[in-house]
Amino acid sequence: MKVRDVEWSDFPDLLDIYYHLYDERAQGDPIGITLFSERPSHADEIDWFARAYARFERGVDVWSVAESDARVVGNCTIQRLAPVAGSEQAHIGILGILVHHSHRGQGVGTALLTHALAAARRRFEVVRLSVFSINTGARRLYERFGFVTTGHSPRAVKRDGAYLDEEEMTLVFESGPTGAANA
Numbered sequence: 462m463k464v465r466d467v468e469w470s471d472f473p474d475l476l477d478i479y480y481h482l483y484d485e486r487a488q489g490d491p492i493g494i495t496l497f498s499e500r501p502s503h504a505d506e507i508d509w510f511a512r513a514y515a516r517f518e519r520g521v522d523v524w525s526v527a528e529s530d531a532r533v534v535g536n537c538t539i540q541r542l543a544p545v546a547g548s549e550q551a552h553i554g555i556l557g558i559l560v561h562h563s564h565r566g567q568g569v570g571t572a573l574l575t576h577a578l579a580a581a582r583r584r585f586e587v588v589r590l591s592v593f594s595i596n597t598g599a600r601r602l603y604e605r606f607g608f609v610t611t612g613h614s615p616r617a618v619k620r621d622g623a624y625l626d627e628e629e630m631t632l633v634f635e636s637g638p639t640g641a642a643n644a
């Protein structure tokens with residue numbers, strides 16, 4: 462398994478990983494990601510990928526993927542909160558991470574976070590994320606990287622009539638960005 466920056470040709474694998482979450486939800490698996498009520502169309506996903514990839518290529522966002530046997534099996538993005546020049550929140554990145562069902566619990570998430578946070582350290586001063594309160598495994602993983610819980614949102618998600626609370630977790634790079642200037 463290796464971790465690298467995303468490439469344009471990764472789209473089909475990334476789509477597979479994302480679409481699989483809708484199957485997991487249908488099977489009642491406790492996935493840790495907020496989904497739409499219906500699986501988005503290919504057209505919606507192509508639009509999303511094109512926009513996200515453009516932000517990555519312009520150096521606005523960090524985007525790391527894990528590859529195993531020539532397939533992408535995990536994905537970590539850190540998106541600049543306010544990519545507008547002069548914003549007072551341009552120093553903050555928002556982290557999202559997802560590993561394919563078949564590869565969880567094998568160190569992929571740890572490798573992705575190591576790669577993505579190393580890149581984030583050169584661009585951001587603060588990284589923030591939201592995690593379901595019940596996702597204790599993921600919360601432990603983030604704590605190992607220095608994230609601390611900075612907020613609690615009751616009833617943040619309503620899924621099939623049941624509510625899920627969310628925790629906000631934050632990592633502050635005390636020394637500030639070490640490389641490229643902030644946007």
Ligand SMILES: CC(C)(COP(=O)(O)OP(=O)(O)OC[C@H]1O[C@@H](n2cnc3c(N)ncnc32)[C@H](O)[C@@H]1OP(=O)(O)O)[C@@H](O)C(=O)NCCC(=O)NCCS
Nearest residue numbers: 493558559560565566567568569570571592598599601602
């Ligand atoms: C959370 C996630 C990204 C972690 O990646 P991973 O490759 O499974 O993580 P690693 O193997 O490097 O580390 C395993 C740690 O993650 C935790 N973990 C969280 N969800 C897990 C899952 N569904 N399966 C296995 N491990 C999971 C484990 O408890 C373990 O922590 P521990 O060693 O303290 O018990 C991944 O499990 C995943 O994509 N889960 C579903 C989506 C999700 O919850 N995303 C996070 C949204 S905030």
